Amino acid sequence: MAVMKMIIERNYIDEDMMFIVKSEIRLKILTELNKQPQSIKEIVKKTNMAYSSVSNNLNKMEYKNHVIKENRIYELTPMTQLYFNQLMEFKRSVDVVKNFDKFWDKHDLTYLNDESVNNITELYGSELIETNPIDIYKTHNNVKSQLKASENVKGILPYIHPEYPELFEKILQNNGRIELIIQKDVYKIMSTQIDAKLRQKSIKNGNLKIHILTNNVDIYLLICDKKMNLGLFKNDGSYDQNRILNSDTKESLHWAKNLFETIKQSVI
């Protein structure tokens, strides 16, 4: 791949940026200055670092044109700010991976496309819901309460929980909308459990849209009115019912809708 070649052959990280990345102190100073321009004293107070090392590093960074000083107040130069924000974006992606380590580890990520992995920081602020011995239905109950309160649901469902048909029925009765990407066999089972008249009516008026899958999609994605839920398959091919990543941020809903549309395009 050309990109790889480029990264391997040239200096993979710009020297000026490496100078920053290498030092925790400099990274912290820039984090502070990225919030607002401020004096050495203020930075020292907020970071608990020694005055001498803050001042010493600010001097070095001023010399390298990362910061400029005016009336004792330091601020980032526009270019360093641009570079630094991308580093912070990278840090957020690392945090999303580390914070939900158990969710990703030994799980199948094949169905996350490049774009969704590149935009993984949109999942920052999610919550990992895990079952535990005293609450083994925690993940399901969480989803259930969302379905009860939603009017608009989109889902990629590798299985149907026995309670889903009834929940879906309620949504359709209230004139809500449901769009599902689902396997033929799973749909067959589900459809027998939803009132036939209601089902046909809903399909006719567009409230119920079903996209039938011919091959497997080993991912669980359910987008409700206010939250999105992501579930993964383990590397051994079984669905992990004990963990869902759940989030109500605008960014994560955007992430989930994008993934839903991409997978929809690939199956239609």
Added chain:
Amino acid sequence: MTTAIKENNEFKNVKYLLTSSMRTLILVVLYNERKNLNEIRNELKKPSATILHGLKELEDNNLIKKERKYYSLTSNGYLLATNVIKLINNWYSIETNKIFWNNHELSGIRKEFLNKLYLLKDVEFVSSTTSDLSNAFNTYMTLISSAKKLTIILPIYSENHFKYFIDLLKSNHLKHLRILVNTQILKSMQGSRYIKKSLLENEKVEIIESDENLKLFLTYSEDFMTLTLFFKDGHYDDSQIIIGKNKNALKWAEELFRSYNGYGD
């Protein structure tokens, strides 16, 4: 003091992934493809001992795994490698067109799009020269003259541009022109009878009004995107333009437009 100690490690993982060229390069080399030691050595052209040391470290941290002599990324390794590559490409993208990014007011490009400049990695930068003052402008005009469908965020009132748009609509090649402008500029446009009749009331034209102070001139069609910006002193700069023609650049432009259009259609 516990908080201070904890905060001292805030960037630990970031540093781990970026400060050792060996660790970073192994993650990049194994991206999308499992490889054995020989293949890794051939690509990195480094001694086996150094590579083995890096492989061991990454394996201990559960970022790569070894199965029958072949190394590959774990799920976590894959997520992190993707984002390491994104960061390097983001930086590379700015580096390549440093003059453009450094010269201009960037507030018109929302932060999440500034963080996705890797999508603009392969754009072309066209600048006017003293011998050809309207090089960038002319390049733009030539480019849009072959488009069937255009979407534009228009931050300026420019009769030159309006005339050109009207000509394109008359020639019947341009079938759909969508323009997002702010209220103030729209009012000026409505003030001119000619522009009102030939542009605003043209059935091929769709006008979207925005109450924001727009600080970018963004254009895209089916197969290209362009961007021009304002100087930091507030003046519009038509002498420097970036032009993207691949899928990534188009995607960046479309999404940026959608963010201004309230994510509506």
